[in-house]
Amino acid sequence: MSISSKLDQFHAQVKHNRSLWYFSIFNRIALAAGFLPSGFVKINGERFTALSNNHPMGHYLEALFHTGYYYPFIGVMQMLAAILILIPRTVTLGALIYFPIILNICILSLAVRFEGSHITAPLMVLANLYLLCWNYDKIKYIFPFNTTSLDATQKQKKLSKKFPTVFFAGVVATVVLAVLIFLKVYDVMPRNTIAECKQQFEGSNRTRAGNDFCECIHTHGQPLDQCLATYEKAPDD
Incomplete structure (x- = not known):
């Protein structure tokens, strides 16, 4: 078949x-x-x-x-x-x-x-x-x-x-x-506001780097990839 x-x-x-x-x-x-x-x-x-x-x-x-x-x-x-x-x-x-x-x-x-x-x-x-x-x-x-073929038809059956x-x-x-x-899937998100962005880093050892990331996105308007690269290179608190 x-x-x-x-x-x-x-x-x-x-x-x-x-x-x-x-x-x-x-x-x-x-x-x-x-x-x-x-x-x-x-x-x-x-x-x-x-x-x-x-x-x-x-x-x-x-x-x-x-x-x-x-x-x-x-x-x-x-x-x-x-x-x-x-x-x-x-x-x-x-x-x-x-x-x-x-x-x-x-x-x-x-x-x-x-x-x-x-x-x-x-x-x-x-x-x-x-x-x-x-x-x-x-x-x-x-x-x-x-x-x-395009004109091939099937017989209608009763719904099961x-x-x-x-x-x-x-x-x-x-x-x-x-x-x-x-x-x-993503550890870091830009979120929709700077407050929500910073909130995701609360209680972690990446607070300072996270705040810089959020400022990079929401305040300075830099591209996401650039902000992520800076965040990943930043040291822990």
Whole structure:
């Protein structure tokens, strides 16, 4: 049996599970809720956050805000993707538009260690990937290993009521693992304010170095990498 046939068979089994169908609807609503407000803010010409311009993410968002029509264009695409994901007939197109946007946000959040989305963005990427996999039957024709003709149809089957315990246990484990990993992956975070930044060093032997790091970010507005390099070279208290 070819790879294409095996994937078709597996996808058909998954697609006819009632619980997994409900989970796909949940992901659609959650992803739409994530982009509609932020997209509207951009279209309305408002700043996305109140972060200081000296904050690493603040640097980026301030520059983005001053990019002319590019800034509201991102908002338009976010709202378009969110609306298309909510409509059953266009969910595949919406997921395809949504994915590069949220993947970019995810990488950006991790690169600048932004607390506002360094956990939610990876989870949204996973939710988006689930929708793309859920609609594999509509996008499989772009894969080189696919051997199914475009007009091939499958008989509609009655939805199974069997609860996929193993799958949802995996979902819960993935969410918990992602939260734990991205909460602990960085020892030092710029935080959103200088007070919160300094608070993370309280009770440690890096108080002085930590305070200098926070001043470097929030007061002097230096790049994150430069502030981290200075912090790592600084001696303990």
